[in-house]
Amino acid sequence: MSHHIIEVDDLHYSYPDGTQVLKGVSFRVTHGEKVALVGANGAGKSTLLLQFNGCLLPEAGRVRIGEMPVTRKTLTHVRRTVGLIFQDPDDQLFMPLVYDDVAFGPLNLGLSPEEVDRQVMQALAAVGAVHLKDRPPYHLSGGEKRAVAIAAVLSLAPAILVMDEPSSNLDPKTRRQLIELLKSFEHSLIVATHDLDLVLDLCPRTLVLKEGRIAADGPTREIMADETLLASCNLEKPLRLQGCPVCHPA
């Protein structure tokens, strides 16, 4: 299915205040690929994510979702194809009850009430949150909020999932459950994160973003082994790849 492809070609973007954030980014993510997007704070990760579903539009260059370039005219299609999950679930869960929130997208698509209900229950079941459906989002725990935020996007049946820092603010067990959940998805997945151990578990491929350009693009294992590259991008070897401090004290 060709619409599972994201193609970014020489993308430039600067914010209205003149700060240039993306200075010629190019890459291609194909169907079912799980790709990590890593880089220092301010490298442009979040800005890049917002380009994928047209929340921001390129200044020069282009973003393609499948065959379709992201422009004002294609927004409806693009937003249905690309599900964007924000870093702070409180920004994303704005409806009074969990059910309403998950139903928000499908209702905007104009689906029939029965169809909406089916999609919502399916999405909630996929993240194991059916029991939360009548709760107001404010009273949920961090992990529950994250799960519901994912369901809210899944209910649109997107082909590509884009996530910003999915593991932030989660306790280790919840983080593990999230990783297992994401592993089980067949969607194309792009994850922007500082959690390099999560990258190691989840994404065979890694993109390293540095000062608005792609500094490296390749198999995660290789990139995580390249200490000079990691250091130059304010990154560090994943903890799991570092020596054990008990067995081999420095």
Next chain:
Amino acid sequence: MGNIESSLLNIGYLETLSYQQTPLHRLDPRAKLLTTLVFIVAVVSFGKYEITGLLPFVIYPVVLIAVGNLPPGYLAKKILLAAPFAFFIGIFNPLLDRAVMVHLGPIGISGGWVSFGSIMIRFTLTVSAAFILIAGTGLNAVCLGLDKLGAPRSFVMQLLFLYRYIFVLTDETLRLARARALRSFQGRGMGFKVFCSMIGQLLLRTLDRARRIHLAMLSRGFDGRIHLLRPLHLHYGDVVFCLGWSALFVLLRLYNVSQWWGNWVMGLIK
């Protein structure tokens, strides 16, 4: 600081109360909304010096509190919290209106005091009805009822967003206030100047959050209209509840039951 925190928890408690399963909670929100409205209009429409006519209306909050298993002490505290508003509206009446109106034995009571008493009774009745509506229905369901009754969608949405984000906003405010308190020593740093910049901070953060929420809405196909999917069904009981109470309020408004009662008792004594 502790005060903001605990009063916020209290709002949460009001919400928790609305999760109960009682005959009151099972009623359609529209029925409760309309009944509350009729109640408030009936109470407010009395003349300036009315007291006796208002008293029988107490039956509505009392019955609902009993049926809805609501804690009267908690509601009373909430009402007291809002009381200063009504108090300051009414407190000048006794100063302006000094003509003696009622004689209770040797004591003459001026029209100002009577109207002040009337304002306080009205306030207690209407505010308690509003609290009972929220505690017995939940604000979200009240909004849904408003929407179904044809209130402007943008107004309903404002209310829902306000209710959704007031917790997030107060959390943010609390964190700011705590951060300041922890680094202020001997009252230094607690001044007005710092307060102003904190308010500014909060505004900027709120604008940022609003922008992110809007993006999140756009990402899920928001096109300027919010759709709600929750069917409401009016049952026989809802209609009886609404019409029954409304009829009683109209009766109580038209006929002064307290006076009848008083005359009847006096007749018995004679």
